[in-house]
Amino acid sequence: MTTTSPATRASTSKSALSLRQRLNRADVKYSPYVYVAPFFILFGLVGLFPLVYTFVVSLNDWDLLKGAGDWVGFDNYAIELADPWFWNSLFNTFSIFLLSAIPQLIAATFIAAVLDQNLRGKSFWRLSVLLPYVVTPAAVALIFSSIFSEQYGLVNNLLGSLGLDPVLWKHDTFPGHFAIATMVNWRWTGYNALILLAAMQAVPTDLYESAALDGAGRIRRFFSITLPSIRPTFIFVLITATIGGLQIFTEPKLFDATRATPGGAYHQFETTTLYIWNMAFNQDRFGRAAAIAFILLVIIVLIGLVNYFLSKGIATNETKVSRRRAAKRLERHRAAGRAAVPASIEIQQER
Amino acid sequence: MKFSRRTAAVAVVASTASLALVLSGCSSDGGSGNGDEKITLTITTFGTMGLDGLYAQYEADHPNITIKATNIDTGGNALTDWKTKQASGGLPDIQAVEEGWLGSVMEVSDSFTDLRDYGADDIKDRWVDWKVGQATDPDGRIIGYGTDIGPQGLCYNGKLFEAAGLPSDREGVAELFGGADASWDKFFEVGKTYHDATGKAFYDQSGFIWNSFVNQQEEGYYKKDGSLNIEGNKTLENFWMQLADAQKAGLSANQAQWDWGGGQAFVDGTFAVFVCPGWMLGVVKGQVEAGGGDATSGWDFADVFPGGASNWGGSFLTVPTSSKHPKEAAELADWLTQAKQEVASFQAAGAFPSVLEAQTDPGVTGESELTKFFNNAPVGEILASRAEGVVAQFKGPDDALIQEQVVGPARTALDAGSADGPTSWNTLIDTLHQLIG
Numbered sequence: 001m002t003t004t005s006p007a008t009r010a011s012t013s014k015s016a017l018s019l020r021q022r023l024n025r026a027d028v029k030y031s032p033y034v035y036v037a038p039f040f041i042l043f044g045l046v047g048l049f050p051l052v053y054t055f056v057v058s059l060n061d062w063d064l065l066k067g068a069g070d071w072v073g074f075d076n077y078a079i080e081l082a083d084p085w086f087w088n089s090l091f092n093t094f095s096i097f098l099l100s101a102i103p104q105l106i107a108a109t110f111i112a113a114v115l116d117q118n119l120r121g122k123s124f125w126r127l128s129v130l131l132p133y134v135v136t137p138a139a140v141a142l143i144f145s146s147i148f149s150e151q152y153g154l155v156n157n158l159l160g161s162l163g164l165d166p167v168l169w170k171h172d173t174f175p176g177h178f179a180i181a182t183m184v185n186w187r188w189t190g191y192n193a194l195i196l197l198a199a200m201q202a203v204p205t206d207l208y209e210s211a212a213l214d215g216a217g218r219i220r221r222f223f224s225i226t227l228p229s230i231r232p233t234f235i236f237v238l239i240t241a242t243i244g245g246l247q248i249f250t251e252p253k254l255f256d257a258t259r260a261t262p263g264g265a266y267h268q269f270e271t272t273t274l275y276i277w278n279m280a281f282n283q284d285r286f287g288r289a290a291a292i293a294f295i296l297l298v299i300i301v302l303i304g305l306v307n308y309f310l311s312k313g314i315a316t317n318e319t320k321v322s323r324r325r326a327a328k329r330l331e332r333h334r335a336a337g338r339a340a341v342p343a344s345i346e347i348q349q350e351r
Numbered sequence: 352m353k354f355s356r357r358t359a360a361v362a363v364v365a366s367t368a369s370l371a372l373v374l375s376g377c378s379s380d381g382g383s384g385n386g387d388e389k390i391t392l393t394i395t396t397f398g399t400m401g402l403d404g405l406y407a408q409y410e411a412d413h414p415n416i417t418i419k420a421t422n423i424d425t426g427g428n429a430l431t432d433w434k435t436k437q438a439s440g441g442l443p444d445i446q447a448v449e450e451g452w453l454g455s456v457m458e459v460s461d462s463f464t465d466l467r468d469y470g471a472d473d474i475k476d477r478w479v480d481w482k483v484g485q486a487t488d489p490d491g492r493i494i495g496y497g498t499d500i501g502p503q504g505l506c507y508n509g510k511l512f513e514a515a516g517l518p519s520d521r522e523g524v525a526e527l528f529g530g531a532d533a534s535w536d537k538f539f540e541v542g543k544t545y546h547d548a549t550g551k552a553f554y555d556q557s558g559f560i561w562n563s564f565v566n567q568q569e570e571g572y573y574k575k576d577g578s579l580n581i582e583g584n585k586t587l588e589n590f591w592m593q594l595a596d597a598q599k600a601g602l603s604a605n606q607a608q609w610d611w612g613g614g615q616a617f618v619d620g621t622f623a624v625f626v627c628p629g630w631m632l633g634v635v636k637g638q639v640e641a642g643g644g645d646a647t648s649g650w651d652f653a654d655v656f657p658g659g660a661s662n663w664g665g666s667f668l669t670v671p672t673s674s675k676h677p678k679e680a681a682e683l684a685d686w687l688t689q690a691k692q693e694v695a696s697f698q699a700a701g702a703f704p705s706v707l708e709a710q711t712d713p714g715v716t717g718e719s720e721l722t723k724f725f726n727n728a729p730v731g732e733i734l735a736s737r738a739e740g741v742v743a744q745f746k747g748p749d750d751a752l753i754q755e756q757v758v759g760p761a762r763t764a765l766d767a768g769s770a771d772g773p774t775s776w777n778t779l780i781d782t783l784h785q786l787i788g
Contacts, residue, residue: 064438065459085785152612170607171767258609260427260755265763281435283752283786284455 058290076291097245099181129190141254199233397429401700495667499702501628510649552604573747595772614642632701
């Protein structure tokens with residue numbers, strides 16, 4: 001090593017750098033930014049710009065056909081937060097979300113557990129549960145809309161032949177939500193089941209074997225081994241289901257497609273995204289629609305944060321548990337070791 | 352604007368008046384289909400306008416032109432489609448516009464090509480004058496060529512009438528409803544007689560009856576000065592109560608508009624009358640056929656309408672300024688609305704021509720698929736007779752929105768029987784305040 005101070009070394013090298021060296025240095029310094037640039041440029045174009053644009057629109061009395069109107073500040077937000085139709089749409093969104101997410105995840109777990117068994121023609125069954133996912137939502141909506149038709153639909157015909165009263169799927173609130181949730185479930189259950197199945201297959205078989213040796217039955221093994229092991233995947237499925245559920249549009253839009261008021265005759269299954277669309281493209285109120293879109297963004301971010309802390313809590317819980325267990329084991333080992341050969345433990349710990 | 356050789360050539364082909372001749376001066380190879388550049392024209396229509404069969408013919412006559420047509424199921428959906436594209440781009444070269452949303456269109460009439468630049472003044476005598484008047488904006492620009500108008504007659508099911516002990520022949524039915532003095536009171540009275548005899552509903556749902564009544568008024572949802580005309584309008588309110596009474600008496604079948612159980616309601620005797628503007632005849636035929644029926648299902652068309660002459664709907668072909676080929680688009684729109692083509696679309700869909708020459712054409716007054724379907728009713732003659740005395744009503748900017756989102760929910764509640772007349776009328780007024788102001 002020489003005794004040159006870092007400062008002088010830097011100054012001499014700087015003046016002596018050839019173009020090639022400088023290019024090299026620039027390469028090291030700047031090219032990483034160039035490599036990550038495509039994402040940020042794309043994000044700026046299709047993510048950030050629309051976001052900012054929407055925000056600007058939401059501050060104007062913007063008409064769809066006539067363009068920007070007067071600057072109104074946050075008036076649009078105030079109007080929407082006081083509008084009963086806005087709250088109606090939020091209620092519908094959450095109602096349909098709960099009606100679909102809960103049964104869907106339960107069914108998906110069950111189906112995944114069944115597919116996880118040693119079935120004959122495994123691939124056939126696994127592909128079959130994914131089949132509904134291939135059908136476009138628009139086609140699903142048209143088929144279910146016909147099935148749930150009030151006067152001519154399959155479901156009401158069946159109810160009628162059982163001597164029951166027809167259900168007003170397209171006029172009553174809860175039946176409408178139920179019918180739409182059915183569509184969502186039909187389409188997404190198989191998809192979620194496959195993801196959960198993948199997680200289940202990653203559970204080590206020796207866990208099941210030792211549990212079986214300890215006398216745990218099938219059901220006990222499912223609840224005590226399978227479910228805890230797939231928890232992280234389960235949370236992932238829950239989060240994607242939440243995001244999808246809060247943006248549900250096609251199903252309610254096409255459920256009563258010939259109706260001029262979107263989301264049912266009385267807006268009884270008008271979800272928030274549908275409400276935004278109606279506000280913008282039927283009522284021409286672009287500014288207010290943009291404001292609702294932003295409120296929805298805030299709601300989704302809030303729910304995302306809740307999800308984040310929830311999953312973080314669970315993750316830390318798990319590490320806590322494993323750390324505690326490791327510590328306990330070590331303690332026991334030490335205690336046993338101290339009694340017998342303390343030296344060997346010291347060595348082990350050194351390692 | 353610069354004109355390519357191709358546009359000039361096409362201009363000659365279409366032989367539209369003087370402008371084309373001037374342009375052709377610089378082109379020596381003008382002639383049918385000699386255009387050297389392929390042009391694709393997009394056109395968006397809705398419902399059953401009866402234009403679909405004509406595109407192939409135009410393409411055959413103009414080999415350089417390809418027509419890409421989109422047809423949207425209902426006028427309401429077409430309105431949404433237009434608004435979306437008006438705001439964000441993507442409008443076709445030719446956009447069909449319905450009379451009901453002409454008010455919205457006129458708000459932005461400067462984004463439509465002034466067809467006078469392409470010879471509209473030379474051909475405007477082609478149409479009934481009020482049709483041209485409707486398509487003229489406040490600055491005198493003509494932005495649309497009229498396709499059809501919607502004079503209304505009464506569709507009825509002869510078999511069901513007969514079963515109820517009512518006259519079932521066209522003259523008898525016209526007489527039953529009061530002939531030239533037909534009134535809505537009489538209409539509901541006949542409905543009650545029918546209901547008493549059969550226990551079945553008389554009409555499919557109240558919405559179309561309401562539309563017909565509103566369209567019949569000298570001023571509809573708007574006054575001529577552009578102000579709203581709903582709250583405190585006793586004429587409309589009283590009719591609403593009449594509809595409520597009729598619903599209570601079991602006259603409405605509470606069917607879903609534009610759905611009708613996939614057409615089944617048209618063939619299983621659910622209801623016996625249906626208000627029919629010309630273009631609706633094609634809808635009825637389509638619904639009956641979708642429901643598995645045919646000409647023997649009993650539908651017929653009578654030369655009578657409660658409350659006198661009424662026009663519901665009718666459309667225009669416009670050329671948005673965003674079109675890259677406004678000239679060719681205007682020529683196609685011109686061609687599609689010529690007498691011969693309007694006759695063809697009448698025969699296909701019952702779209703009654705707005706072109707005078709076509710109205711008296713044997714193709715309209717004579718036999719067609721449609722007359723066969725409607726028990727050999729001379730539908731053309733009947734519609735011509737129903738068109739007499741029609742007055743164009745002023746349509747305000749939110750006419751379509753009022754029709755669909757203000758009246759719609761209240762009317763549904765009324766038909767479902769979940770709200771009585773006064774309650775649903777109050778709902779209507781409340782919604783009006785919420786949505787329009």
